[in-house]
Amino acid sequence: MGSIVTADERNVRTIHTAACLIIGDETNSNYMAKWCFNLGINLKRIEVIADDEDEIVEAVRRMSDRYDFVVTSGGIGPTHDDITYQSIAKAFGLPLKLNEEAFELMKKLSVPRKGEPPFNWDEPSSVLTAKLRMVELPTDVNRDPAKQFLFPCKELWVPVAVVNGNVHILPGVPRLFEKLLDGLKPSIQPRLVDPDGKGITRVTISTPLPESAIAAYLTELAARVDPKGVKVGSYPRWGDKHNTVTLVGKDKDFLNSIAPEVSHYVQGQIVTTESEDDASS
Numbered sequence: 001m002g003s004i005v006t007a008d009e010r011n012v013r014t015i016h017t018a019a020c021l022i023i024g025d026e027t028n029s030n031y032m033a034k035w036c037f038n039l040g041i042n043l044k045r046i047e048v049i050a051d052d053e054d055e056i057v058e059a060v061r062r063m064s065d066r067y068d069f070v071v072t073s074g075g076i077g078p079t080h081d082d083i084t085y086q087s088i089a090k091a092f093g094l095p096l097k098l099n100e101e102a103f104e105l106m107k108k109l110s111v112p113r114k115g116e117p118p119f120n121w122d123e124p125s126s127v128l129t130a131k132l133r134m135v136e137l138p139t140d141v142n143r144d145p146a147k148q149f150l151f152p153c154k155e156l157w158v159p160v161a162v163v164n165g166n167v168h169i170l171p172g173v174p175r176l177f178e179k180l181l182d183g184l185k186p187s188i189q190p191r192l193v194d195p196d197g198k199g200i201t202r203v204t205i206s207t208p209l210p211e212s213a214i215a216a217y218l219t220e221l222a223a224r225v226d227p228k229g230v231k232v233g234s235y236p237r238w239g240d241k242h243n244t245v246t247l248v249g250k251d252k253d254f255l256n257s258i259a260p261e262v263s264h265y266v267q268g269q270i271v272t273t274e275s276e277d278d279a280s281s
Contacts, residue, residue, distance in 0.1 A: 005050075006162075006165070007140065007143060007164045007165035007166075008143065008147070009165065009167060010064070010164060010165030010166040010192065011147050011162070011165035012067075012164065013017055013068060013191070014068070014191055014192070015041055015068040015069045015188060015191045015192055015193070016041070016068050016193060017040060017041070017042050017043075017044045017066075017067045017068050018032075018036050018041045018042065018043045018067055018068065018070070018071070019037075019043070019044055019046070019047070019066070019067040019069075019070050019071075020032045020033075020043065020044040020045070020046045020047070020048050020062040020070075020071050020072075020073065021049065021056075021059050021063060021071070021072045021073070022046065022047065022048040022049070022072075022073050022074060022172075022250060023049060023050075023051060023056060023062065023072055023073065023074040023075040023076040023084055023172070024050070024051050024075055024172060025048075025074065025172060026048050026180075027069075027073070027074075027172060027174050027177075028073045028174055028177045028178075029046045029048075029073075030174065030209075031174070031177065031178055032046070032071060032073075032181065032182070033046070033252055034140075035181055035182070036125065037194055037200055037202075039185070039188075039189075040192060040193060040194050040202070041069065041192065041202050041251060044066075044067060045063070045067070047063075048057060051074075051075050051081050051082070051083055051239060053083055053086070053087045053090065055086035056075075056083070056084060056088065056091070057088075057090055057091040059070065060087075060091045060092075060163075060164075061090050061091050061092075061165055062147055063167070064092075064164045064165075064166055064167050065167070067170070068166060069118065069140045069166055069188065070166050070167045070168065071167050071168045071170055071181065072084060072088070072167065072168070072170060073170050073171070073172050073177055074169075074171070074172030075087075075172065076134060076169060076171050077133075077134065077171075077232065078131060078133050078134055081090070082133065082134075082167060083138065085133075085137060085138060085161070085169065088138050088163050088167065088169060089138035089163075091163075091206065091216070091235060092138065092164050093139075094139060094140055094163065095139060096136040096138060096139070097136065097137065097141075098135060098136050098137040099135050099136070099139070099143065099149055099159060099161075100138045101149065101151070101159075102135040102137070102149070102151075102158075103132070103135045104158045104255070105151070105157035106131065106134070106135060106157040106171070107121050108157070109155070109157045109244075112214050116157050124131065127245040130278035134158075135159070137149065137159065137161045137169075138161060138163045138169075140163075147162065147165075148161065148162050148163070149161060149162070150162060150168075150184065150187065151161060152180050152182075152183025152187070153179050153183045153186050156176065156179065156180070158171060158176055158180065159222065160180055160183075160184065168184065171225070186245040194250065198247065198249055199243060199249075200248060200254040201248070201249060202246055202248045202270040203245070203247040203248075203255045203256070203259045203262075203270065204244060204245070204265050204270070205244070205245040205246070205247075205248050205259065205262055205266060205268045205270055205271065206243075206244060206245075206268050206270065206271050207243050207244070207245055207266040207267060207269075208241060208242055208243075208267060208268070208272075209243070209266055209267055209268070209270030210243070211234055211236055211243060214265070214266045215234075217265050217266070218232055218245065218266075221262065221265075225247075225258065228251060228254055229249050229250060229251065230247055230248065230249035230251070230254070230255065230258075231246075231247075231248045231249065232245070232246070233245065233246040233247075233248065234246075242268075244271075245266055245268065246261065247259065247262065264281065
């Protein structure tokens with residue numbers, strides 16, 4: 001049996017792998033995949049589950065144990081079915097506590113809609129109770145709050161709660177999810193495998209040949225370049241005259257050196273501007 005990893009240890013260790021847990025509607029996994037790719041993080045798992053406490057508890061425990069960097073998306077709004085905070089708190093045996101910093105920012109940055117009177121933050125009401133649900137966060141009273149509650153975007157009151165050292169709780173609204181995820185980059189950059197690099201490089205080659213015609217060559221190529229950390233992919237483009245071959249790795253110079261050979265053997269053309277379909281893998 002291995003030694004127990006503490007939350008503080010998870011919070012500082014090198015980030016090799018990541019996982020994304022989508023709670024409720026699926027909206028943000030594609031952005032998460034590109035974000036990880038650009039930072040050289042290996043996104044090992046994307047999982048979509050319902051707003052169900054038992055499912056959330058099981059999934060976050062498993063992901064926190066298996067992956068270095070975990071992001072959840074969704075289920076942190078003001079309504080009764082937004083149960084992410086309470087479920088993740090339960091998963092790690094933590095209480096929900098009002099985060100005063102987030103609450104003060106909420107009051108400061110919340111702007112009434114046009115025609116609405118200013119909201120009374122000091123008078124108990126059902127609306128205030130709903131708002132408070134969004135700033136009552138899983139809290140480990142024995143750990144430094146600065147490691148548990150991040151505010152990556154100064155223009156947003158929405159915090160990123162970091163539970164068990166590596167589970168980052170984000171909203172499901174794409175605009176907020178993307179801003180907050182991007183805002184986390186400076187804090188995790190020093191923990192990347194290659195903190196000063198540019199992450200992973202992808203070379204895309206468009207070929208008119210069917211997969212069956214290039215399979216033998218790509219199999220040989222994959223075995224030859226694997227020691228260099230390069231992965232070879234082949235993706236059919238249904239309804240299109242061209243298929244896609246990809247070379248993915250961290251050594252940009254090596255990738256560029258073999259790309260002309262690959263292009264020659266698949267009778268293809270190196271794509272300099274990838275479409276969304278070309279970029280997916």
